[in-house]
Structures are given as structure tokens and as C-alpha cells.
Amino acid sequence: MTSASTPVIEGRALTRDYLTGGGFFGRAKSVRALKGISFRVEQGKTLAIVGESGCGKSTLARIITLIDPASGGELLLDGVPVDVGRGAPTREMRRKVQIVFQNPYGSLNPRQKVGDMLMEQLYLNTDHTAAERRGEARAMLEKVGLKPEHFNRYPHMFSGGQRQRLAIARALMVRPKLLVLDEPVSALDLSVQAQVLNLLADLQDEFGLTYVFISHDLSVVKYIADEVMVMFKGEVVEYGPRDQVFGAPAHDYTRTLFAATPRADVESIRARLARKRAA
């Protein structure tokens, strides 16, 4: 791992306002979706962002991925401030951050062959020759556990888990430093989820990748995260190392989340059955 001094991504008091309503007569109202979010992630580490729908976690993901500008605050990528609102980021900047979306059925173009999809990344973001693009795309397919013969197939010919592998392959084509994973396994079956989580762990080891992992599933977060950030209504209510957040949650909302998460261990089942018998 490289020096711990410059984090791969750092946010300083990021805010984001959305304007709603406001027509011919009405005045537009602004909703503050992010209320000053600060965080930093070192290289090779995984920051998990946890929260329920509407807490602003996807808004934050879009800002980190340089898709949307922040309304206020500062975003530093590799120590360099970026502001998408002021002008498009350079190709170099874009290459550093990539995103994998939740729904592998919706995020792949059904009319584009898998190989073309992977090569397009290089076509847009690098100066590679066609032969280099083809070679790298084939190599990446194997890295994510697919086969070279999948190169000329269309997305509908793949299962959900395979599609999520493709989405990961596409994101990794440009060798990013930071991968934003927006609920990458929540649409997958348990056994497939395990495969994809293992793949992510393998790739992190191999490429020294940094992950921002967005999830609402606490058991997945507990498994994969180094640090955990809990968001509620646009604010960070808890932020710290995984063991601290899971071991001694400080905020009421975090405790509510933990209490609501179903437990699948034998002691909890015994306790529930005992309660039921008593009732």
C-alpha cells in the first residue's frame, strides 16, 4: 500500500440541493439532500455507506463518481480538488473513478455485445489501438470469472450474477483507483452474492482498489467494510471503523437499524421461539 497521507477520495462538508416545484407563478423550493458530508478513504480500503431509501447515499455516490456536481463543499480526488460544476473533468480524472450500479439488468445496453461494451471504455478514455483494446477486454473477462467465448454475446444471454460481473469488468477496464459500488449485490441471490463479494475481494487485493460500497444490508457491510458511515436524512449520524460501529453504535438511528436487521443465529431463534411460547 502506498503512503497513507493522501487519501484516494476525500469529501469536505459536501452539500447538495435539489430544486423542486416552481412553475410560472410558484417559487422553486430547494431540498437539501446532503447536509455537509465529510469523509476520507485511503487506498486499498473499503468505506461502506449505509442508510435507507431517501437518506442521500445515491446522491453522494453520483457526486463521488463526478456525475453530478456538489452544491457546496469540496471533493478531492487523489488530493486534487475537482469541481464538476465548473467544467468537465479531464479524461485522467474520469479514469480514476468508476461506478457499478445496483441493477445489472438495467445498467447494460441490451443491443451492445459484451466485448464492444468493454472496448468502448478504452476507446473513449485511452489512446489504445484496436488490437490492444481487444486484448485487454478479453483479459478482463477472464479476470472477473467469465470466458473468452462470452466476448461476442449480448447481455440477455447472461444470468444476473454474470451481468454484475460484466458491470464490474466494464468499470475496471480503465484501471480506476476508486470503484463506487451502489448496492452491487442487493439484486442477487444469496449464493451469487457470495461469489460477487469474493470477486470484489480478489480484485481489491490484485489491483489495490479502493471501494466506496453503498448498501442497506448490514450483514454484507459487516463482512466487507473497513470503515462504516451511517447516513440518515442527508446527514452522517455515525462514522468510524467497522468494529467500533458494529461493536458500540453511538447513535440511536444506528441502533434502530441493527435492531431491525433479521438475525439468523441459533440463539436468536431460540429466544424468539421462547417469546412465542410465552405469549
Next chain:
Amino acid sequence: MGRLLEIRNLCVSFDTARGPFRAVDGVDLSVDEREVLAIVGESGSGKSVGMLAVMGLLPATATVTADVMRFDGKDLLSLSVQDRRKIIGRDISMIFQEPIASLNPCFTVGFQLAEVLTAHMGMTGAQARARSVELLAQVGIPDPEARLSAYPHQMSGGQCQRVMIAMAIACTPRLLIADEPTTALDVTIQKQILDLILQLQQDHGMGLIMITHDMGVVAETADRVVVQYRGKKMEEADVLSLFENPQHPYTRALLSALPENAKGDRLPTVGEMMGASQ
């Protein structure tokens, strides 16, 4: 405890261009009164299809056969369509996965609730309206009178699911089938909805079939569990023995794929543990 639903050797196959595809293959099931049975499996395990066959909701391309399919002593297979309709929706009702998609967007919540009551219970409009308010209050929707005239898109996912539950229990069914009732919901809402379903199940003494892929939901709700894989029943056990001492390799694989049971830094996958390529 009386036996509510009994199914023996249920097979469902679909006609496809490549010949028949068997989605459910010889499944035996039974549910008693006041019992919570969980059917757990991954996508394609036939867990929903089997229950849709009981409800008679499968399309014409499906062929359903069973040695026995009996509800409360009545043979569902030999009933006429009219007689079966009197049972379905009234004595057996179902909650589906996507609450927003299962409600009709063109009608108010109140209209859709009242429709169930007038169709099955022969209530008048005024009676149905009064009962609808009662039902919405029962499933914990604030200000039920006013919410009757709301359209589904004006409510959150959790509230829509509450409305679906209200519709399902409108005729006080003997058996409730919940097909992934909380999969689309946040964890805190999931807890509320599961608590609500279990509360209603206890209060009315219903039988409950909980279809799910989530081992956590199984652990929190079930008395007895059936594990299905590729249309076949792998294992059946009471909930404690299933988690404590799973017998079938597939059940063991599912349980060890849970991230909270992770030992070391990689998760075992079902493929490896079953010794088959996925």
C-alpha cells in the same frame, strides 16, 4: 391443530419452444392452522410457482398435477372454477412482492379495498367503506378515512404493502400466503411489516406460508421450513433444527453463504459446496 393445506407430489411444468420445462417437481407440503411455514429458495427454485398453482393463478401454458391438493378438507383439483373462486381470495389470500406494482394505479386505495369486500363478502358500498377504514387502521395506516381516497403513487412502498396486507386479510382468510412480502423494503420498514403480518397471523389464528430467499426472514418468522432448489424439496425441518443442524448439503451451503457466518476472508459459494458448476 387442524390441517389447513395439504399437497402431495405437486408438479408444475410450462410448455416452452424447447418442450416442457418442469418448474416444480414432486413437492409435498402441508400447513396447519396457526402455523408459520417458510418456503426458502433462490430464484428459479419454484417456490413462488408452487404457491401460484395452489392459488390457480398460473397462465394456461402451465400444467399442474398433484396426487393430493386439499384445502380444509376440500379437494382443490376437482372443484369447479366457480367454487374455487369462492375459496381463493377469501379463505386463501396472497401478498405479493412488489406492493406498488400489485395495486392498480388507476383506482384509489379505498376503491380497491372495497372491491374485495363487495365481491367476496357481499357487503354494500357503505358497509365496505366502514370496514375498509377499520382495516387500514388495523394495518397501522395513520388517518385511514382520508387515505381511502389516495392513489397508490401517493403512498410510500411500505404503506402500499400495508394496503396489500389489508386487502389480503379483508375477508379474514384461514391461510395467508406471503410471497417475498418485504424484499423491496428498507430494513426498518421490513421489521414493521413482518411484525404486523405475524401479529395478524396470531390474532386471527391464520396459517401462514412465507415465501422468501432471505434466511434472516426465515429465522425471524418461521415455525417450520421447507428448502427448495431447482423445483425440488431439499429439506424440511422445524426452524431451530434447520439452523442448528442442517441435513442437506444445499441448506448447509446456503447458511454458510450468509456474510454474517463468514469464517476467514472469503465466503464459500453454493457451487463449490454442491460440487457443481453454477
